[in-house]
Amino acid sequence: MPIFDLLGMVSLQQSSAPKTTKRARVVTLGCRLNQSESLLIQDKLIKAGYEIVKGDEPSDLNIINTCTVTDRADSKCRSSIRQLIRKDPNAITVVAGCYSQMGYKEVAQIPGVDVIVGNQQKMNLLDFVDGQKNERPLIVRDKIDKEDFSIHFVGEHLYNKRANLKIQDGCDFFCSFCIIPHARGRARSRDFDNCMDEARALADRGVRELVITGVNIGTFASQGRGVLEVVDALNEIPGIERVRISSIEPTTIPTELFSRMNDSSHALMPFLHIPLQAGCDKTLEAMYRKYTIGEYLDFLHLAYESVNDVYLGTDIMVGFPGETRDDFEETCQVLLNNPFHFAHVFTYSARKGTPAKRREDHIDQLEKNRRSLHLRRLSEKKRYDFYESWLGKTVEVLIEDPKPALWTGLTPNYIRVCIPRKPSDPDYTNQKVRVLLKSVAADFVEGEIA
Ligand code: SF4
Known part of the structure; x- marks a missing residue:
């Protein structure tokens, strides 16, 4: 799961579209995938004649693209929704995305919300806006499709030259703590040619670096092609000089990527973000992860030894139910003693409907906070050491x-x-x-x- 950049709010940039009377703002909470979808929504808004506003500028339509990965994410969504409604009480407020999918009843309790759109219709949310405020929110929460998909918009990256390219959505791995397979549905891939169409359009707009995004991108499969073929095809697009894979599950990474990363004429950057989640087998098994710590570390070392100057990042979750202090210490040692350059540290949060929530051995919140702080400090040190090793170059x-x-x-x-x-x-x-x-x-x- 691409859970770096979690909880970062991104207000999208102002467009250069001609002035119209219709103004819209898109606010994004959550992961890189949400950010990339918001940019696609922004492109759609511009095509529909909206001017995109930012900051304190008044707006006629506020869209909040939400996240539900933790309790904290839910609470941040609620406060962002309230804040926007206070700022623009007459604007139409649309709440879309993962929290709308899973927590629509809570969203509907917030006065001033006009439309609640789950993930299936997220890209079509404008179809449910009729220019009027609703007395009661319209809830659009269709069953999430299992089919592969196409997207006929181009991410509107006006000021950020590093653009996200969504190639995949959903996940079939069902880790025991994770709500994403419920919020985003089963794994499905974007049509290969359609991915390339957007990449070429982004290159035409001046984008030089693409970040491949999705929920579980190593499972991408379209027209007989996998993530390796995506990387090679992006490498052929004139103007695209750098390609990065955002976050990829450990058991899904083709080792052929290593030779691309080492080839200075290939656009693929020496960067891998491989979620670890826990450094002890007992916890990995309880999380329903698909590898042992030994298998993970063998792969990590292979990448470290095979790719020159590679950056290796990871995600680690602390405070999973049943995680003892000894288990946690094992995780700390794994981080310290292996070639990781940074770890995004997340505190376990019980999500409704997941097997982990039903366990009876949940960890006290203060203890979870202590572990999180400790691991974050170790992670900062790892990054500092990595950065320091590059000084003078x-x-x-x-x-x-x-x-x-x-x-x-x-x-x-x-x-x-x-x-x-x-x-x-x-x-x-x-x-x-x-x-x-x-x-x-x-x-x-x-x-x-x-
Ligand atoms: S189920 Fe596991 S692999 Fe899938 S999104 Fe969640 S954490 Fe990632």
Whole structure:
């Protein structure tokens, strides 16, 4: 599950569309997949004649694309919905996505919500907006399709030059803690040619780096092609210079990807984010994960030894029911003693309808918080050490959104680099520049144009 960037709210950027009387705002909570779907919704809004607003600008239509991966995500969705309704009381409010799918009854209790759309009709949400506020919310929560799909919109990435490309949705793995197979349905793939159509359209819009997204992208299968063929086909698209795979389940990664990552003429970046979830076999088994810790680590070391300068990230969940202090300590040791460069740490949250929720050995919240804090500190240290090992080297950075005082971008192996901006600098936006890495700051490295 791609659960990095969780709970980050993203307000979409203002479009350059001609001014109209209809204004819309899209607010996104949750994962990278949600962010990519919001950008597709934004494209649809622009085509329907809406101007996209951001920040405090008034809006006629507010769309909130929600997340339900934890209790905290649900509560953040509710407060974001209330906040938007207070800001624009006369605007039409549409609540879409995973929390609408699973928690529609709670959403319907919030005064001012006009339309609640689950995941099946998320991309068609405009069909349920008739320009009027509703006395009672309209609830559209169809059964989620099992069929493969196409998307005939192009993510509207006006200021972010690194674009997400959704190739897959849903999951059949049913890990015992996870609500996603219920919220997003069974695994299905986007039509291969349709994926390439969007990739080419993004390249035409100036995008140079694509991030392949989905719920369980290693299971992608369309027209006899898998994720390897997707990567190779993206490599052939003129203008696409970098391809990254966002997060991929350990048992689904073709090792042929390694040679692509090592080939300097191939666009695939040396980056792998492989969810571990727990570092002890007892917990992995209770989570219904599909590997033992030994199998996971064998693969991790193979990737580390096979791919030059590779970045290896992971997700770890703490406080799963029945996780003892010794189990947790095993997980800490696995993180410390293996070539991980960063771990996104998540605290277990009981989700209705999942097998883990029915267990009777839940961990006290304070203890979960303590474990989470401890593991986050270890993870910060791992990242610091990784960044520090790169100081003094000159690397290629693709500059993304310029900030007033900074140029910022990523190296091929996912080091976030910031460069102080000088008035005499040319416009480096969306350019690759050589940067000397000089010092580690909190979660980035400061550099200087070489
Ligand atoms: S069921 Fe497991 S593999 Fe599927 S989305 Fe959830 S955590 Fe990821």
